[in-house]
Amino acid sequence: MGLYTLQSMAGIYIHIPFCKQACHYCDFHFSTSLKYKDELLHALVKEIRLQKNYLDNETVETIYFGGGTPSLLDASEINLLINAVTELHTVSSDAEITLEANPDDLNDAKLKGLRQTDVNRFSIGIQSFFDDDLLWMNRAHRSKDGEASVKRAQDAGFENITADLIYGYPLLTDTKWKQNMDMMFELSIPHISAYSITVEPQTALAAFINKNKQPPMNEQQSAAQFTMLMEAMADHDFEHYEISNFCKPGHYSRHNSNYWQGVKYLGIGPSAHSYNGDTRQWNIASNPQYIQRIETGQLPAETETLTEENRLNEYIMTSIRTMWGLNLDKLNSIASASASQLLIAAQRYFDNGWIIQKDNILYLTPAGKLYADNIAAGLFF
Incomplete structure (x- = not known):
């Protein structure tokens, strides 16, 4: 069994709250309008400055761009945010810097630009290699984009890649599920995250089920496909190091492993959460209100002292x-x-x-x- 060495280092999560379109199952905070993107980026930089003491001068080992869809940003915008972090924090020389990306965003021009940043890991939201599944989810990409984006990223020199799959939804037969996993193995992706679909309130999927336009999810199907997942990953020498996460030895997500091992982290951006061992804080989940509070020099966060x-x-x-x-x-x-x-x-x-x-x-x-x-x-x- 591989071992992750826990160090006294911290992580920074930056929430980019924009998407091209809304996936039917997603309840994360985002907007499909880029109207306030420039104002939001400046607010993120200001919040990084406002929160500079939150991590108590601990070295930053990981930076994670999540969302939303961070791959909607261009390289100069990514650099703006990384530079704001490095100006105020000591960042480890081998820091893991992850960018969540949709397959359709990772074209050659985008990848060339990202090579000029310190981003060294991609988390690619593939979800499925079947078009009917992607349409059902209301994903912006198509099946061919998933495979192509991974190969393009690898050709551009990005070897440290994780990709997401979803299982347990009505269209996904066991045969299709096996084909999705086999494609991941063929692409030599060293880290795979796989999630059973959940029906969150306030999502389009929940509304469809409530109106009988979609069948409810089947727990037996999810359990059977999770068992298939564990067996397939073991057969291909992946370590099952967290319920939804599998990797080749040594390819753990350092950022997410820090969450699971109680390391301090700072969340920047609307809806982002932070934790320093004694308190937890969470930012307001509204782009306009977040921007407004930051512009007046206020932290857009509520804080809870942990008992x-x-x-x-x-x-x-x-x-x-x-x-x-x-x-x-x-x-x-x-x-x-x-x-x-x-x-x-x-x-x-x-x-x-x-x-x-x-x-x-x-x-x-x-x-x-x-x-x-x-x-x-x-x-x-």
């Missing part, structure tokens, strides 16, 4: 999902005697084979991974 119970539950929720497991000593360092309480709650999961214990660490079994969220909730204080 001991918050910190215990946060650690349980994130650690149990990973291959590094839930460390009982870490639990006791948050609150004394908490491990013995947790072991009482965990007994039913030991009994039905969903959790195992090695030394002082609890791990989900393959059967337990099907119920990760329910198990975490059942262990909460």
